[in-house]
Amino acid sequence: MDDKKLVKELIAGNKKAFEEFYDKYYLCLYRSAYFLVGNKMDAEDILQDTFITAWNHIGELRSVNSLKTWLYRIMIRKAYRSGERKSKEVPDEYVQDKTDTTMLERGVSSDFTQDISQKNELQQALQMLDIKHREVIVLFYYEEMSISEIAKTLGCFEGTVKSRLSTARRKLRIILQSNDDTFNNLKMEVV
Missing domain, CATH: 1.10.10.10 (Winged helix-like DNA-binding domain superfamily/Winged helix DNA-binding domain)
Known part of the structure; x- marks a missing residue:
């Protein structure tokens, strides 16, 4: 499903569309969160918070073309707020x-x-x-x-x-x- 249709379905509250949305973006967001905060647990928390925020505020997205940018902006803000950096781990393979x-x-x-x-x-x-x-x-x-x-x-x-x-x-x-x-x-x- 393309981003335009995906956003329409998300705004309508379609949970299947949310699963597709998550599958499409979770790996790249997780990887970035991990490298920003340095450990898996914080990255997973940031990822979860990012998707919850996106789900709750998808109607505020100004342009479907900026969906990816919008998601990264949310993730980066969550990373800033994640607090003290804990012990560093080696990323999974x-x-x-x-x-x-x-x-x-x-x-x-x-x-x-x-x-x-x-x-x-x-x-x-x-x-x-x-x-x-x-x-x-x-x-x-x-x-x-x-x-x-x-x-x-x-x-x-x-x-x-x-x-x-x-x-x-x-x-x-x-x-x-x-x-x-x-x-x-x-x-x-x-x-």
Whole structure:
């Protein structure tokens, strides 16, 4: 079912349409929530709250064309409100495999995804970024949104998104390089 028909059915209160709506968007929203908050339990709570809010407010959607953007905006607001970040977990294999494929397709070096320790290192580095920089990385690389889609989702200018993305990349590079330097120094001391 296309989004236009789906929204009409949701407004009418059709529960079958809600199941289809959920199936269509839950994985990408969950993945983004997970990378924003850093653990499965909080991501699941955010996902649930996002869909409840969407169900309750679907009639307020201004344009069917902006359904995806509207959902991400709700999810990001829920992530902001989720409070303190709890212990970090390694994402389940399906999310991690999708992440690897997506990052390679978007031009991120395969060095990031060669082995599980590097995957964990990237996840930890991502969690070291503040939420504004983390969200642009997640939306751009993991959700494959364009700069203009991210700007609409976050309610800011495209220039702001570009600036945050550039800063986030630079910070990630510094974090990852400092981790490599620390690891290399430890190896040198052991030898």
